Amino acid sequence: MTKESMDDLVAFVAVARQRSFTRAAAQLGISQPALSAKITALEARLGVRLLTRSTRSVSTTEAGERLYRSISPHFDGIASGLDDLSELRDKPAGNLRITSVEHASQTILLPALAALLPEYPDITVEIVNDYGLVDIVAERFDAGVRLGEQVAQDMIAVRIGPDFKQCVVGAPAYFKRYGKPKTPHELTKHLCIALRLPTSGGVWSWPFEKEGRELKLRPGEQLAFNTITLQLDSALAGLGLGYLPEDVIKDHVAAGRLVHVLKDWSAPMSGYHLYFPSRRQQTAAFSLLISAMGFRGRKRGVG
Incomplete structure (x- = not known):
């Protein structure tokens, strides 16, 4: 596979995941026209339409959804492998993406990050505030923060705030x-x-x-x-x-x-809890974030 083909697949995964050319372009650090050109070139090579575009949204076609489900785990595996290598560095590195609510972000996450990030400049964190209930696996979040009663039973939940x-x-x-x-x-x-x-x-x-x-x-x-x-x-x-x-x-x-x-x-x-899938392997960066939040409560797991 050529480098151009790989780049186009990376671009496609970003758009399919973000459901937006604007957000995907920002994530990849390229312009929207350049991103659109990559997707057009990929569709031309494959001979199928991968994305349906409208003025307000982007969605995958049947072919696009099939391609996304097939290749996205491999890209996730590559990202995970790179994160694992950070364990061998002098200081941990990696990307953390968290869905939270505004109150928890201001009172718990931000103070924790203020203590953590200056000491670990190679850890990057994205926090998306959303009062809806988010499927963190489907939306590619590392973890979520919600009230205790809102956390699904199949998640590992760590109390990070008082009632x-x-x-x-x-x-x-x-x-x-x-x-x-x-x-x-x-x-x-x-x-x-x-x-x-x-x-x-x-x-x-x-x-x-x-x-x-x-x-x-x-x-x-x-x-x-x-x-x-x-x-x-x-x-x-x-x-x-x-x-x-x-x-x-x-x-x-x-x-x-x-x-x-x-x-x-x-x-x-019932106080805020940090939750994540039971099968998630904690990276050093993720463990440091939990420690920075001063966790003193109990962890709830699955049997």
Whole structure:
């Protein structure tokens, strides 16, 4: 096989995996026109259409999917083999790709990386924030970070954060205009700032708990975001009530910028876990990341 053919196959795998010429070109470090030319040349040599392009998306044809499933494991094996060699270096190296949620990335992953990466400049990390439930094997992630109850049972799960509470908060100006809810059911009469879930397309139902009684309420959708940062900013601006982690709002509450209501209904969340397939062989870089997060909890595995 010529070098050009190998390069074209690498380009095809990147596009098929990313489902985007833009993201694949960025990953490969080439221009979109150059990437498109590689795919066109590969399709011409093979005599079949591999990708279906539209203005918004890219998908594999039947032939393209068959080729992808056939060759992508080999490229993964090459990447894994190269990562294994890093074990023989003075300092570990390798690429880590993690799906997480914004809150965990800010409070756990970023502090861990701030301690880790300066000491290990040959480790590269990509974090993709997504509140949907992601198939980390299919999407080629090394690991994921989600709440404990969200992790599939066939995954190895490592607790990396403590339990925390969700809190209903609003700006003083909002409560001056609309009053304070005394029970969760009264939230239906208030402006609530929703969190959009990409997996279902719906919004996150707010969980509440008091004296063993649990309930969930679906907030209205006048204002919805897919990040808690914008939820927080909107609550501070008096646009509605937010339902946010306690550590995110505590300084604003202490300063009087937000008011915490329904305190006795705040729901406990099960803490964040790092999870990965049971068959995944841990590289030195991956093990260092777990250590940097100060893991003190127990590992959950499969029997």
